[in-house]
Amino acid sequence: MKDFLTRRRLLTGGAITLGGLALTGCDALFASPGFRSFLGNGEALTMAAQRALMVGQPLAREFSERDISPIFKANGTKNPNTPVYNALAAGSFNTWRLQIDGLVDRPLSLSLADLRAIPARTQITRHDCVEGWSAIGKWQGAQLGPLLQAVGLKPNARFAVMHCADNYGGGADMYYESIDLVDGFHPQTILAYSLNGQPLDVAHGAPLRLRVERQLGYKHAKYLMRIEMVERLDAFGRGRGGYWEDRGYEWYAGI
Ligand SMILES: Nc1nc2c(c(=O)[nH]1)N[C@H]1C(S)=C(S)[C@@H](COP(=O)(O)O)O[C@H]1N2
Numbered sequence: 001m002k003d004f005l006t007r008r009r010l011l012t013g014g015a016i017t018l019g020g021l022a023l024t025g026c027d028a029l030f031a032s033p034g035f036r037s038f039l040g041n042g043e044a045l046t047m048a049a050q051r052a053l054m055v056g057q058p059l060a061r062e063f064s065e066r067d068i069s070p071i072f073k074a075n076g077t078k079n080p081n082t083p084v085y086n087a088l089a090a091g092s093f094n095t096w097r098l099q100i101d102g103l104v105d106r107p108l109s110l111s112l113a114d115l116r117a118i119p120a121r122t123q124i125t126r127h128d129c130v131e132g133w134s135a136i137g138k139w140q141g142a143q144l145g146p147l148l149q150a151v152g153l154k155p156n157a158r159f160a161v162m163h164c165a166d167n168y169g170g171g172a173d174m175y176y177e178s179i180d181l182v183d184g185f186h187p188q189t190i191l192a193y194s195l196n197g198q199p200l201d202v203a204h205g206a207p208l209r210l211r212v213e214r215q216l217g218y219k220h221a222k223y224l225m226r227i228e229m230v231e232r233l234d235a236f237g238r239g240r241g242g243y244w245e246d247r248g249y250e251w252y253a254g255i
């Protein structure tokens with residue numbers, strides 16, 4: 001596995017090698033701190049390496065229609081209820097835009113219609129909240145990976161920071177989250193606008209929320225406003241990479 005981590009192999013034979021690995025070994029590889037920090041050295045962001053990330057990663061389990069939970073519990077903020085959010089909701093999110101910016105060559109500002117026009121991924125997955133409940137739902141949205149390719153990541157872009165529209169609990173801190181490029185390019189990492197065949201409702205994060213299927217519930221940021229590509233996480237919130245991370249939860253919440 002060490003040999004696999006050499007730069008030459010990732011950049012040249014990456015896609016083939018990654019795709020051929022046994023799932024368990026691959027899982028361990030992608031979760032390993034070494035591999036994740038290797039991605040941050042600024043040399044891994046070639047098209048070949050990005051493709052390798054997109055095709056080589058093991059998937060979280062997907063379920064069938066009959067497994068869908070009759071009720072998908074809503075948790076955390078169920079309505080941001082800020083003046084900005086209320087105005088967007090009152091206009092059916094027609095004026096809402098998702099900004100993708102930061103360490104990118106070509107920042108993007110996308111409407112819901114723009115996002116719906118991108119080829120969609122649909123996935124039936126189980127959401128696991130640390131509070132001890134789970135629910136299976138069918139999510140549809142645009143994959144994040146191709147969007148990150150479209151904006152063109154600068155060599156020092158290492159994390160995607162998700163800025164949300166809500167301040168959970170009414171405090172001064174806005175909800176935010178962050179993922180690294182391994183999860184950013186994972187095929188099941190989508191910007192979801194639909195749950196169980198319906199447009200995402202306010203309780204579940206309208207108009208857009210992150211699904212990052214190999215991570216615990218609190219990583220799945222609702223009410224997305226902006227995705228900012230950054231090199232470091234210490235400038236945000238209390239510096240630990242997410243609203244709940246700032247309050248003691250693990251940043252890497254893999255399941
Ligand atoms: N913006 C925002 N995203 C959030 C939260 C939140 O309070 N605000 N709660 C998180 C937690 S702890 C969970 S379990 C899930 C709940 O998603 P759901 O309401 O669709 O079940 O959203 C996550 N994302």
Ligand SMILES: [Mo]
Pocket residue numbers: 075128129130131217218
């Ligand atoms: Mo949660």
